[in-house]
Amino acid sequence: MKYEHIQQEAYEANMQLPKLGLVLFTFGNVSAADKNLGVFAIKPSGVPYADLSPDKMVIVDFDGNIAEGSLRPSSDTKTHAVLYKHWNGIGGIVHTHSTYATAWAQAQRDIPIFGTTHADHNTTDIPCAPPMNDEMIKGNYEYETGFQIINCFNERRLDYKETEMMLVGNHAPFTWGKNAAKAVYNSAVLEQIAQMALFTEQINNNAPRLKDALIKKHFERKHGPDSYYGQ
Amino acid sequence: MKYEHIQQEAYEANMQLPKLGLVLFTFGNVSAADKNLGVFAIKPSGVPYADLSPDKMVIVDFDGNIAEGSLRPSSDTKTHAVLYKHWNGIGGIVHTHSTYATAWAQAQRDIPIFGTTHADHNTTDIPCAPPMNDEMIKGNYEYETGFQIINCFNERRLDYKETEMMLVGNHAPFTWGKNAAKAVYNSAVLEQIAQMALFTEQINNNAPRLKDALIKKHFERKHGPDSYYGQ
Amino acid sequence: MKYEHIQQEAYEANMQLPKLGLVLFTFGNVSAADKNLGVFAIKPSGVPYADLSPDKMVIVDFDGNIAEGSLRPSSDTKTHAVLYKHWNGIGGIVHTHSTYATAWAQAQRDIPIFGTTHADHNTTDIPCAPPMNDEMIKGNYEYETGFQIINCFNERRLDYKETEMMLVGNHAPFTWGKNAAKAVYNSAVLEQIAQMALFTEQINNNAPRLKDALIKKHFERKHGPDSYYGQ
Amino acid sequence: MKYEHIQQEAYEANMQLPKLGLVLFTFGNVSAADKNLGVFAIKPSGVPYADLSPDKMVIVDFDGNIAEGSLRPSSDTKTHAVLYKHWNGIGGIVHTHSTYATAWAQAQRDIPIFGTTHADHNTTDIPCAPPMNDEMIKGNYEYETGFQIINCFNERRLDYKETEMMLVGNHAPFTWGKNAAKAVYNSAVLEQIAQMALFTEQINNNAPRLKDALIKKHFERKHGPDSYYGQ
Known part of the structure; x- marks a missing residue:
């Protein structure tokens, strides 16, 4: 009984992934944590979205x-x-293999900040962590993937509370947030940013990054003490 | 009571944006004006489209x-x-962050007039206004964006009654029209033109602009005293 | 009463265009002819597909x-x-402004025959007629467009009974067939061929045309006295 | 009566193709075999998916x-x-003409293994068999296509139990599996891999192949005695 709230939250968030076009078959998963209880609810492995129910969240x-x-x-x-x-x-x-974000991960490139759609959600390029070394892969792979993400943020001095999305090189995107719904929102935003960035470079292969004043302005419209977006 | 007609108009026009695939989440807004009353009805900030109703239009x-x-x-x-x-x-x-139009805005390029789909609606390339200077960004940003659009039209001697769509560089498209429904129509047309123009250049990177006689012919089929499109 | 059969046929065929994703708004039209009566039924100008009915066909x-x-x-x-x-x-x-076929028309290029999907329906590249001269544009434009299409087929010695689709340069595709349904089918096939051909060149910019033996084999599977496709 | 189980299986699998966006009109087919009876059930030629029923499977x-x-x-x-x-x-x-996989086939290129989405299902590039010679085309074409596939696997020393998907050059993809449902699953996976690979090269035309340790790790997560994906 005591886990029902995060099972419900994780279930609802998982069900958003196919609706938003972010997953094929079971290529994605969402978890929702209760920090006080020190646990999270997560999708069971390989179970189709159509067969999920809150009580199946592990x-x-x-x-x-x-x-x-x-x-x-x-x-x-x-x-x-x-x-x-x-x-x-x-x-x-959230972890997905959404098409455009995964293509950038496979290309092993950060997604440049080209416009205000990007700046509304991040003040930096979307980082792409380099593939991990062979020792780590052969060891506790999924555990090491967590550190691959954390190390990337530490090395680049990024704040995970500000940049809530990233790419694991050769693999696919991870996103997070204050709750599971926000993490899913970030996954959809990342996919949109990734798609626009590819087209931007195809239209102009010297497309300039967004200038600092616009980055600052757009991020502050939506975030921080002086934000004025939403209700 | 006296604003109900534009609230209804703005509501219906806003609800078209997700149906036409022009917005993700709340990344867009439509307004409808009553010129005699000197006011317009506009979408509330950050409210999901599914939660809108006419009385919520501000x-x-x-x-x-x-x-x-x-x-x-x-x-x-x-x-x-x-x-x-x-x-x-x-x-x-209408303002959206529709995928292809936004990519052209991020690339900071005008959309060349490549074909009759474009010429049925405009006699010129779709203008892309250059990003505004840092002083304007730090000042009254959204107010200045209005002048960024107007200045672009003035400098290029474009007529806003003839060209009803444009791109704000690094940002995204704006469109307008005699009413909110026409402005939404223009947003969908712009997205289609933007997509076709990208593919046109990919198929032939020396694709020629449409010749003047065809520009004139197609625009006049749909516009002006001798138009013969529609009922 | 005597035209009801072609009005019904034209109506049903027109309604397929939005279902197949071939038109935005009213950017397309289908007609169905009765050769004995010497007339055809065609979509009224500028009427949304949702408002069509058989009796509105002109x-x-x-x-x-x-x-x-x-x-x-x-x-x-x-x-x-x-x-x-x-x-x-x-x-x-059928005339549409379907996205990929129109992009090839705007690029003023024939669509190369790259594979069996193309060869199942045509033995040649899809021809793109060059834009008409200014005199013809200023004259009886839509009438001349018919001759632009016919002249293109005559100059290239193409048989309109074998190649049932083409592109008008700078404009958009036209397709035809034994009846309206077949012409709509050809429009969807052309859009698919156009999309695949763009991606084929992006994957390999020296992609070879299909060799003659395969062109002949695949076309004959579906057409002619020895065809063995279908029931 | 004795074939009903494979007719039902083939019917259900065929009906998945349009739902997964893998076919236009009738451009695809699925079969389901009973190895003990030495027969398979397959879609009838040229019959629209909407008109299929289990008893129509041949x-x-x-x-x-x-x-x-x-x-x-x-x-x-x-x-x-x-x-x-x-x-x-x-x-x-399963045989389809799905858009991206067919584009790679038309480009006559193997699909490089760029990421874990690919490695979750294959340890190698997706092979593209070269077009068959003219003698074979003019002979028993569809029969020879079977050998074209088998020869490609033999020449490259690939195991059809491990790599369950491939491209026939200039033509389109074939996939297979332990049953019809798995073969359909593989068709959708192949289309996704093909799409991501095109975008990956567009983002970085020197994108590196996935390194061996990651190929091995991801394939073993889903396959073999130590797999730990699914229930």
């Missing part, structure tokens, strides 16, 4: 151990656990 | 002051106000 | 004169009339 | 002879027969 602690549930959790569960354990401010995580 | 005067409504209007409201104040002939305005 | 003779109907026929009516008058074997014509 | 033996059914089977039937006869482990086959 409860896992921040070390990756199953706390409740009879199904095997998503194969990416340890990556989620590492992020929840080290990034205190987040309550939801 | 009434704003042409100086950007709220005349009626308890919700905060779109963050782009001042841009709408400036255009209504200076361009007497228009009754509706 | 009856026009092969010289372009209205035989029955209170609405103005499609602005492209004279082009249809010229084709019916000169190409005896056809019973339906 | 029963054919592994030499391509009709065992039961009054309709003509798919024109690609002999290709299916050859594959079932020579590749013992497969129970379902």
Whole structure:
């Protein structure tokens, strides 16, 4: 009973992925955390979205151990656990193989900040973490993927509370947020940014990055003490 | 009561944006003006399209002051106000971040007039206004965006009654028309033109612009005293 | 009463265009001919697809004169009339501004025959007629468009009974067939061929044309005395 | 009666093709085999998906002879027969002209393994068989297409139980699997991989192939004795 709220939250967020066109078959997963209880609810592995229900969401602690549930959790569960354990401010995580964001990850390039759609949500290029080394791959792969993400943010001095989306090189995007719904929102925004950036370079292969004054202005419209977007 | 007609008009026009595939989440807004009353109805800021109703449309005067409504209007409201104040002939305005038009805006290029689909609606390339200077950005940004649009038309000697669509560089498209429904129509046409123009250049990177005789012929089929399109 | 059969046929074929994703708003039209009566039924100009009904289809003779109907026929009516008058074997014509086919038309390039999808329907590249000269544009434009199409086929010694689709340079595609349904089918096939051909060149800018033996084999599978496709 | 199970299986799998966006009109077919009975059920030729029913699936033996059914089977039937006869482990086959996979086939290029989406399903590039020689084309074409596929796998020392998808040069994709549903799943995966690979090269025309450690890791997550994906 005590996990029902995050099971419901994770279920609803997972069901948004196919509606938003972000997943084919089962190529994605969402989790929702309760920081006080120290656990998160996550999609079971390989179960089609049409067969999901809230009670099928698996409860896992921040070390990756199953706390409740009879199904095997998503194969990416340890990556989620590492992020929840080290990034205190987040309550939801999404992983997809959405088409355009994944293409940028496969191309191993950061997504340049070309316009205000990007700046409304981020003040920086979307970072693409380099592929991990072979030792880490052969070891505890999904656990190391969590550190691959964290290390990328540390090396670039990025703040995970400000930049809530990134690409794992050769692999695919991860996004997060204060809750699962915000993390799903970020996944859809990232896919849109990734698509526009590809077309922008095709239209003008010398397209300039957005200038600093516009980056600052647009981000502050939606974020921080002087924001004036929304109700 | 006296604003119900433009609230209804603005509501219906806003609801067309997701149906036409022109917006993700709340990335767009439509307004409908009553020139005699000197006000327009506009979408409230950050409210999902599924939650809109006619009475939620905010009434704003042409100086950007709220005349009626308890919700905060779109963050782009001042841009709408400036255009209504200076361009007497228009009754509706649309702003979206539609994918292909936004990519051209991010690429900071005018959309070349490549074919009759374009010429059925415009006699010129779709203008892309250069990004505004830093002083204007730091000042009254959305207000200045209105002048960025008007200045672009003045400098190029374009007639806003003839060319009803444009791109704000690094940002996204604006369109307008005699009423909100026409402005939405123009947004969808612009997105289609933008998509075709990208593909045209990919198929032939020396694709020629449409010749003058065809530009004139197609525009006159749909516009002016000798038009013979429609009923 | 005597035109009901072609009005019904034209109505049903027109309604397929939005379902197949081939038109935005009213950017397309279909006609269906009765060769014995010497007339065709065609979409009225500028009427949204949702508002169409069989009785609104306008009856026009092969010289372009209205035989029955209170609405103005499609602005492209004279082009249809010229084709019916000169190409005896056809019973339906479609004009759209479908995205990829129109991009090839704007690029003023024939669509190369790259694969069997193309060869299942045509033995040649899809021809793109060059834009007409200024005299013809200023004259009876839609009437001349019919001759632009016929002249292109004559100059290239193409058989309109074998190649049932083409591009008018700077403009958009026309297709035809034994009846309106077949002409609509050809429009969708052309759009698919046009899309695949763009991607083929993007994947390999030296992609070879299909070799003659395969062209012959695939066309004969579906056409001619030894065909063995279908029931 | 004794073929009902494979007719039902083939019917359901065929109906997935339009739902997954993999076919226009009738440009695809699925078969389902019963290895013990030595027959397969396959879509009838040229029948629209909307008109299909399980009893219309034609029963054919592994030499391509009709065992039961009054309709003509798919024109690609002999290709299916050859594959079932020579590749013992497969129970379902799919042929489509899906847009992106067909574009790679037309470009006559293997699809490079760029990321984990690809590696989750294959350890190699997706092979593209070269077009067959003119003698084979003029002979028993569909029968030879089966050998074109098998020869390609033999020459490259690929295992059809591991790589369940491929491209026939200038033509289009074929996929297979333990049953018809798995073969359809593979068709959708292939289309997604093909789309992402095109965009990957457009974003970075020197995009590196996935490194061996990641190929091995991701394939083993989903396949083999130590797999841990799914329930």
